[in-house]
Each structure stands twice: as structure tokens, then as C-alpha cells.
Amino acid sequence: MTTPDFVTWDTNMSVGIDVLDDDHRRLIDMFNGLLRTNVATRGKDDLKALLTGLRDYTDVHFSREEGMMREHGYPDLETHLAAHRYFIDEIAKLHDEFESGHAMMLRIDLILLLKEWLIEHIQTTDVRYRPYMAETAV
Numbered sequence: 001m002t003t004p005d006f007v008t009w010d011t012n013m014s015v016g017i018d019v020l021d022d023d024h025r026r027l028i029d030m031f032n033g034l035l036r037t038n039v040a041t042r043g044k045d046d047l048k049a050l051l052t053g054l055r056d057y058t059d060v061h062f063s064r065e066e067g068m069m070r071e072h073g074y075p076d077l078e079t080h081l082a083a084h085r086y087f088i089d090e091i092a093k094l095h096d097e098f099e100s101g102h103a104m105m106l107r108i109d110l111i112l113l114l115k116e117w118l119i120e121h122i123q124t125t126d127v128r129y130r131p132y133m134a135e136t137a138v
Ligand SMILES: [Fe+2]
Pocket: 065, 080, 084, 121, 125, 126
């Protein structure tokens, strides 16, 4: 039996730039992968690798997104960068908590971070740069 994805990327999450939409899809997939994982039965090393993968891809994505915002002279860059820093800190905290053996909280923390931060961020903060850098007219 396959578990359904916790959240599915939808066109209402599109920021109008394919490469960034692809990044967002991939980050959501990584969260879904972690949430599908049974913390009780999966080896700690496997979970750690998934978490590290999420952290690393977040860095790749944020660098790309921030670079594009700079390139297009996006006016509200500083606020956006602060939001990214918050997310990076939360992922780092999750990583540290997991390292120090608090694996049981991982699922709840991941759900909160996915739904209340990532999805919310894409739909309210990322969409604001759309008119400045979308390839197609909105
Ligand atoms: Fe962003």
C-alpha cells in the first residue's frame, strides 16, 4: 500500500518561472518522502540522509531564487531573504534535534514546517516576485 503525498504541488503554487516551480515541487517531494518514512522502523542513517538532502536542496533553491531576484532588481529582497534565513534556521534546528535523539518530534515538526512555512511562503511571499521576473505575462 502506498501512502498518498501529504501535500501535492498544484498550479495555484506556480510562481511563473519553470526552474523555481521545479525546485518547489522537488522540495515538497522531499518533505513527502520524509513524512512517508516510518521513524520507528527506518534506520537513523537513512532519515539523516533525507534530512541532509532537504537541507542541501533548500540551500541550492534559495541561492537560485535569491540570485534571480537580485538580477531582476526585486524591490523587497531584504524581507524575502529574512524569511529564507528563518527557514534555514528551522531546518538546522530539526537536524540538530534529530542528531540529539529527539526523532519522535520529527514528524510533527516537519508537517508544521511544510504546511505553515513552505507552502505558505510559496503562496504569499514567492508569488510577489512573479510580476518582476515571470517569463510569461501574468
Ligand atoms: Fe522564497
